[in-house]
Amino acid sequence: MKAIQIYETGGPEVLRLADLPIPQPGPGQVLIRVEATGVNFIEIYFRKGVYKASLPLTLGSEAAGTVEELGPGVNGFKAGDSVASVSVMGSYAEYALVPAAQLVKVPDGLTPEQAAAAMLQGMTAHYLAYSTFPLKAGDTALVHAGAGGVGLLLTQMAKLRGGRVIATTSTEEKAALAKQAGADHVIGYERFPERAREITGGEGMAAVYDGVGKATFLDGFDALAPTGRMILYGSASGQPDPVDPGLLQSHGSVYLQRPMLGTYTRTPQLLRELAQQLFELIAIGAVKVRIGARYPLERARQAQEDLEARRTTGKLLLIP
Numbered sequence: 048m049k050a051i052q053i054y055e056t057g058g059p060e061v062l063r064l065a066d067l068p069i070p071q072p073g074p075g076q077v078l079i080r081v082e083a084t085g086v087n088f089i090e091i092y093f094r095k096g097v098y099k100a101s102l103p104l105t106l107g108s109e110a111a112g113t114v115e116e117l118g119p120g121v122n123g124f125k126a127g128d129s130v131a132s133v134s135v136m137g138s139y140a141e142y143a144l145v146p147a148a149q150l151v152k153v154p155d156g157l158t159p160e161q162a163a164a165a166m167l168q169g170m171t172a173h174y175l176a177y178s179t180f181p182l183k184a185g186d187t188a189l190v191h192a193g194a195g196g197v198g199l200l201l202t203q204m205a206k207l208r209g210g211r212v213i214a215t216t217s218t219e220e221k222a223a224l225a226k227q228a229g230a231d232h233v234i235g236y237e238r239f240p241e242r243a244r245e246i247t248g249g250e251g252m253a254a255v256y257d258g259v260g261k262a263t264f265l266d267g268f269d270a271l272a273p274t275g276r277m278i279l280y281g282s283a284s285g286q287p288d289p290v291d292p293g294l295l296q297s298h299g300s301v302y303l304q305r306p307m308l309g310t311y312t313r314t315p316q317l318l319r320e321l322a323q324q325l326f327e328l329i330a331i332g333a334v335k336v337r338i339g340a341r342y343p344l345e346r347a348r349q350a351q352e353d354l355e356a357r358r359t360t361g362k363l364l365l366i367p
Contacts, residue, residue, distance in 0.1 A: 049367065050140035051347045054103045056096030059348045059355075067105070069142045072118030076144045079130060083163035084138045085109035086342075086350045086363040088283055094351070105137030106347075107365075111153060111162035112143075121147045129153040131162040131322070133170070133308070139347055141367040148315045151322040156330050164196075164336045164362035167308070169325045171280065172200035174311040175256055176208055177324075179304060180276045184209030186253040189243055189270055191263055192283070193230055194221035196337075196362045201256060202228040203334045213243050213252070215263075217357065224337070224360050236262075240269035247272075251299075254278055261285035273299030280306055337361030 052065045072078045090106045092098045111131035114124050124130065124147065134149035153162040175197075176182055182205050190205065192198045193214025202212050206229040214230035216222045222233040234242045244251055251272030257263055260282030267277055279287065295301050312318035328334040339361030342350040346365075353359050 048141040049344055050105045050137065051107070051344065051365075052103045052105050053094055056094060056102075059094070059352050061094060062106075062348045062351070064345050065103075065105075067140070070136075070144050072116055072121075072144055074119045075121060075147055076118040077114055077121055077124055077130070077147050077150055078116040078118075078142060078144055079110070079112040079135070080115050081110045081135075081138060081141055081143055081367050082112040082159035083110065084344075084365040084367065085133075085163045085167055086347075086354055086365060087167060088281075088354065090139070091351055091355055105140055105143075107138030107140070107143075108135050109133045109163060109167045110135045110138035110143060111159040111166070113159075115142065118147075123147070124150065124152075129157075129159065129162075131159075131166050133167045133312075139344065139365060141344070149318065151319050154326050154330060157326060160338060160341075160364060160366075161329060161336050162326075163364055164338050165200075165325060165329060166322070168196040168362060169200050169329070169334070169336065170312065170321050171308055172197050172204050173321060173325050173328075174306065174308065175201055175278065175280060176204040176210075178311060179278055179280075179306045180254045182208040182210040182254070185211075187211040187213065187247055187250070189239070189252045189255045189267070190214045190230070191255070191257050191259045191267075192216070193225035193228070193233060194360045195258070196339075197258055197281070199224065199228045199337050199361060200334060202230050204328075205229075207328075207333060210253075213246055215239055221360055228335075239263070240266050243270045251275060256280065258282075259284050261287045268294060268298045268301065271298055271301045273301070275299070275301050277301060277303045278306065279304070339363055341366050
């Protein structure tokens with residue numbers, strides 16, 4: 048099978064197209080034929096060596112495809128099932144293994160591309176809007192990177208909750224996409240706290256959803272209303288500096304959260320419930336998944352370069 052591996056850490060040039068044997072499922076594992084692979088920043092972090100892993104490494108963890116073979120002790124799945132996961136063991140490949148406990152079935156009516164594009168970013172957007180801070184009618188939220196994969200989905204879900212959304216974007220093209228997703232106002236990053244406060248008549252945000260990190264994090268506190276929520280769920284621009292707890296007091300007894308998807312999917316039941324809720328919203332058309340670009344597997348380098356350079360909107364997919 049074809050797969051994308053790294054044999055050393057570094058820039059995009061370390062990505063190599065390899066020819067590997069198809070893996071065999073062990074106890075509790077499922078072999079899937081990969082039909083669409085999600086491209087995410089975490090693979091860039093592994094490629095650079097920010098996150099450590101044994102080499103050589105087949106990159107990737109998010110994918111959708113078809114069950115090919117079950118390992119010993121696996122129940123609840125059969126060959127031919129359409130499935131998806133964010134815990135694939137090397138999804139930049141034509142075939143991959145998945146722990147059965149981390150696998151979900153994809154309902155009829157959803158394509159593998161939709162499922163692969165929705166799993167990580169869609170479940171993230173869902174827990175942010177429905178669980179981490181359950182938005183309610185009248186709440187105003189600031190969504191950073193409003194034209195990104197999570198941003199577009201989070202904006203739609205925030206609107207479903209009855210919230211008002213102010214989105215930040217870096218270009219006019221991205222601003223148009225954020226508006227299409229339902230953002231009430233779209234602003235740039237320059238002076239965003241002041242502009243957000245102006246829009247709300249000085250009230251400030253009930254929540255700031257920040258997946259950008261270092262470049263926006265500290266300024267975001269100035270956009271919060273008293274007792275508002277600063278929710279840092281990612282760090283695309285780098286990890287923010289440590290926060291003095293006194294900052295929370297001085298900005299109006301605000302809250303700081305650093306959630307992660309793994310907490311909300313820590314059991315197979317929680318994972319499948321969250322995925323089902325997400326898939327239902329997509330199936331009825333309440334949430335639309337934007338696929339920004341599709342790349343053949345052998346063009347994984349280009350996909351990562353485009354993602355890292357912020358040249359993309361929506362979700363990027365590799366198609367084996």
